[in-house]
Amino acid sequence: MAVLNSFMTWIFKSRLGQIENFKRNPISVQENIFKELIEAGKNTEFGKEHGFADIKSYTDFISRVPIRNYDKFKPFIDKAMEGRDNVIWNRDIEWFAKSSGTTAGRSKYIPVTDESLEECHYKGGKDMVALYMANYPDSRLFAGKTLTIGGTLENNPLNPLGTARAGDISAVIMENLPFWAYFVRTPSKETALMGEWEAKIEKMALETMDEDVTCMAGVPTWTIVLLQRVLELKKAKHILEVWPNLEIFFHGAVAFGPYKSLFKELIPSEKMRYMETYNASEGFFGIQDQKDSDELLLLLDYGIFYEFISMEEWESEDPAVIPLSEVEVGKNYALVITTNGGLWRYKIGDTVKFTSTSPYRFRISGRTKQFINAFGEELIVENAEKAIQLAADQTGARIANFTAAPVYFDGSGAKGAHEWIIEFQKDPDDFKEFERLLDMHLREINSDYDAKRHKGLALIEPIIHHAPQGLFENWMRMRGKLGGQHKVPRLCNSREYVDEILGMLQKSESSDPV
Numbered sequence: 001m002a003v004l005n006s007f008m009t010w011i012f013k014s015r016l017g018q019i020e021n022f023k024r025n026p027i028s029v030q031e032n033i034f035k036e037l038i039e040a041g042k043n044t045e046f047g048k049e050h051g052f053a054d055i056k057s058y059t060d061f062i063s064r065v066p067i068r069n070y071d072k073f074k075p076f077i078d079k080a081m082e083g084r085d086n087v088i089w090n091r092d093i094e095w096f097a098k099s100s101g102t103t104a105g106r107s108k109y110i111p112v113t114d115e116s117l118e119e120c121h122y123k124g125g126k127d128m129v130a131l132y133m134a135n136y137p138d139s140r141l142f143a144g145k146t147l148t149i150g151g152t153l154e155n156n157p158l159n160p161l162g163t164a165r166a167g168d169i170s171a172v173i174m175e176n177l178p179f180w181a182y183f184v185r186t187p188s189k190e191t192a193l194m195g196e197w198e199a200k201i202e203k204m205a206l207e208t209m210d211e212d213v214t215c216m217a218g219v220p221t222w223t224i225v226l227l228q229r230v231l232e233l234k235k236a237k238h239i240l241e242v243w244p245n246l247e248i249f250f251h252g253a254v255a256f257g258p259y260k261s262l263f264k265e266l267i268p269s270e271k272m273r274y275m276e277t278y279n280a281s282e283g284f285f286g287i288q289d290q291k292d293s294d295e296l297l298l299l300l301d302y303g304i305f306y307e308f309i310s311m312e313e314w315e316s317e318d319p320a321v322i323p324l325s326e327v328e329v330g331k332n333y334a335l336v337i338t339t340n341g342g343l344w345r346y347k348i349g350d351t352v353k354f355t356s357t358s359p360y361r362f363r364i365s366g367r368t369k370q371f372i373n374a375f376g377e378e379l380i381v382e383n384a385e386k387a388i389q390l391a392a393d394q395t396g397a398r399i400a401n402f403t404a405a406p407v408y409f410d411g412s413g414a415k416g417a418h419e420w421i422i423e424f425q426k427d428p429d430d431f432k433e434f435e436r437l438l439d440m441h442l443r444e445i446n447s448d449y450d451a452k453r454h455k456g457l458a459l460i461e462p463i464i465h466h467a468p469q470g471l472f473e474n475w476m477r478m479r480g481k482l483g484g485q486h487k488v489p490r491l492c493n494s495r496e497y498v499d500e501i502l503g504m505l506q507k508s509e510s511s512d513p514v
Contacts, residue, residue, distance in 0.1 A: 015123075015130045019289075022300040023359035027325050034058065034305045037338055040115075045087045046076055046344060058323060062345075067309075067321065067336055069347045070108050080111055080342070081158040088342035089113050095176075096156065097169040097281035098447075099378070107447050109157075110281040112172055116341035120302040121173050124284030127299065128250055128277055135291040136247075136273065144214030144245050146185045149204065149222050150174040150192035167193075169281045170218070186211045198455045205229040213243040217250040220259040221375040221416070221458050224409055227266050239267050252277040253376050255493065262409050278364060282348050283339050286362065298360040300324075303340030308333035311351060314368055329354050334368050370491040374406035375416050375458050377449040379442070381490045387441035388422070394437055395428035401472040401488050405498035407463065415460045416452075421501050423467040435464050467501075468508060475501050 022029040038055050041047040050064045079087045081096060088111060095112040112121075133139055151168020153175060167175070171193055182189065187207035194200035201222075209230045216223060227239055234242050246267065256276060263274070278286035278296055283304050286296030298306070306324050311332040313319035321336060335350050337343060353365040372379040384404060392399050400423040407417040420438075428434035439461050443450040452458040472488050489497055 013130055013133055015126055016134055018301065019127060019130070019297075023297070026298075026300050026360055029300045030305060030324055033301065033303060034061070034338075037303070037305055037340065040090050040340070041088075041342075041344065043086070044090055044342075045079075045084075046342075050344075062321065065345045067319075067345045067347055069349070073343070073346055074108075077109060077111060078158060081109060081156055081164065083159045083162045083164070088344070089115075089340075091115075092164075093342065094164050095172045096164065096166040097172055098154070098166050099169070099281040109166055110169075111342045112169070112281075113341050115303055116283065116339060117173070117176055119340060120283050120304065121169070121279065123302055124277070124279055124287065124299060125173075128275070128287050131287055131289045131297075132248060132250075132273075132275055135289075139247065140245065141215055141248065142184060144212035144243075145208075146215040146217060147187075147208055147211075147213045147226075148174070148185055148192060148216075149218040149226065150189075152195040153193060169279070186213065197451060197457055201226055201229055201457065205233055209234055209242055211243075212245055214245045215248050215250070216246070219253040219376045220251050220256055220263070221254065221452065223249070223251070224259065224262060224266070225457055231266070238265070240269055247271065248273045248275060250275050250277055252279055254373055259409065280348065280350070282337060282343060282346065283341065285335075286364075289361075295355045295361040295363060298324075298362060300360070305338040307336040307338075307345065308352075309336060309347075310334075311368075324360065327354050327357065327360075329357060332365050366493070370489055372404065372406055372418060372491045372493055374408060374493055375452050377446065377452050377459070379418070379446055379449055379491065383442065383446045383449070384490055387438055387445055390441045391434050391437035392428065395430055395434045396426070397428035397434060398425040399423075400425045400469065401467075403472075403488055403490060403492065403497055403501065404462075405492045405495045407495075415456060416458060417460045417463050419463040419465070419495075419498055421465045421467050421471075421498060421505065423469060423472055425469075427466075431466065435462065438462060438464070465502070465505060467505060471501065471505060471508070475504055478504075 038052055038061070042052040055061050055064060076088050080093050085092055091113060093111045093113055095117070096109040097112050098107050098109055129141070133141070149170070151171035153165055153167035153171050156162055156164045156166050174189060174192060187204050191200065191203045191207055194203065204226055230242055231239065236242050240246060249263070249272070251274060256274065273291075276288040276294060276296065278284070284299060284302060285304070286298055288294060289297040307321050308324070308327055309319045309321055311334060314334050327333060330353065332351050332353050335348050335352060337346050337348060339346070349368050351365045351368055352362040354360065354362045370381050388399055388402060391397075402420060402422040404418050404420040407419050409416050439453070443453055449459070476488065492498070
């Protein structure tokens with residue numbers, strides 16, 4: 001294994017020169033990516049419709065191609081999913097990454113081309129390791145196994161008999177890994193891609209608990225569930241009793257801050273390292289490249305051309321859009337991407353704030369809409385409003401106001417949850433039934449929430465507080481936000497608002513006469 005570790009380290013470090021090139025020459029690298037993408041799309045249905053043959057400059061591009069969100073781009077994706085060739089890319093598209101978060105349906109499907117797999121997602125995985133090795137040259141990463149939790153795959157819903165398939169981006173990546181990758185990872189592909197999560201976690205724990213795991217990669221939520229099950233099976237106090245050579249956890253998809261203390265309890269070692277990545281269904285955008293900073297390096301030679309909308313312009317019907325060369329440090333920007341996955345001037349809904357422009361480094365600052373994504377559930381306001389209205393209609397209730405936030409994992413072994421504070425204009429006929437229906441409709445509307453709620457593995461049923469009338473008005477008044485355009489935030493990924501309102505609720509309850 002020592003020889004393998006040295007060889008693999010050399011292979012991955014060979015990429016460092018190319019990373020340095022795009023760090024030193026970011027704008028010229030992006031200009032080359034732009035030209036390559038226009039050439040690739042010129043003879044597609046989308047390219048012909050938008051006059052790609054006449055595009056000679058970035059100015060031509062923005063005058064011909066409007067910015068679109070998923071709902072507006074969906075007709076082009078649907079054509080590709082139905083099996084039509086050359087719609088948004090110049091080669092067949094065999095994979096679609098399934099993701100929730102759209103108002104148009106339960107799931108959205110993002111095209112994944114051969115080019116985006118090789119030149120974006122896989123390149124990101126290689127660079128992640130290369131940058132880690134550069135920061136920690138004493139690493140023994142390849143002396144053991146990398147543990148990864150995959151998603152699930154399914155048939156293409158618009159063409160079930162066709163060759164194209166769909167699934168979580170992690171599952172699409174895992175299904176297409178080169179054969180040699182399976183010598184350095186665990187568990188087996190068959191287990192990692194199982195669809196029934198309770199059985200999957202159990203089998204993963206059984207397969208991995210006796211391996212020499214040196215690295216973990218995945219979403220914190222499911223990783224915690226797996227680690228806790230491994231500890232139960234091995235009757236161990238902490239995970240280093242099971243995997244003494246574990247040295248790194250590559251994490252992404254949800255904010256890591258709330259999980260850090262729990263990971264330190266599960267893995268009590270000052271030598272344990274954590275490295276954030278930003279790999280979405282639409283592309284691999286950033287990697288934490290410095291060991292003393294949580295900033296992410298923007299990845300510029302991945303077949304992605306970046307544009308940005310300042311958050312001051314986001315709600316405008318015709319927002320000002322700028323290329324990478326014009327971004328400023330400290331400002332919030334919404335991401336717009338054109339990719340080798342067949343997305344053209346596509347708004348992904350994420351926001352970033354640059355911390356440096358030499359090289360370009362950033363932090364993820366949130367979403368363009370309110371949301372809860374503490375466990376990978378990607379619950380957006382539209383999901384919440386639709387579910388709560390359905391539950392109210394079915395129980396004769398009327399909603400005055402509500403807000404919700406996550407309850408994070410803690411060291412006691414308690415599961416995560418969503419905590420709601422709801423003020424009714426008219427109370428439901430049966431409050432318990434209202435609670436059940438709200439949870440049920442959230443699961444129907446949002447497939448990622450449903451997966452996390454499955455048998456209570458990661459999320460238990462929602463905690464719902466019945467607020468007295470006037471509570472939200474008093475809270476808004478206390479904050480100086482009453483009236484005008486100010487609105488109660490429906491969802492928040494932190495507990496800032498919920499804890500304030502709960503404090504007021506507890507005071508009002510304690511002051512009630514007995």
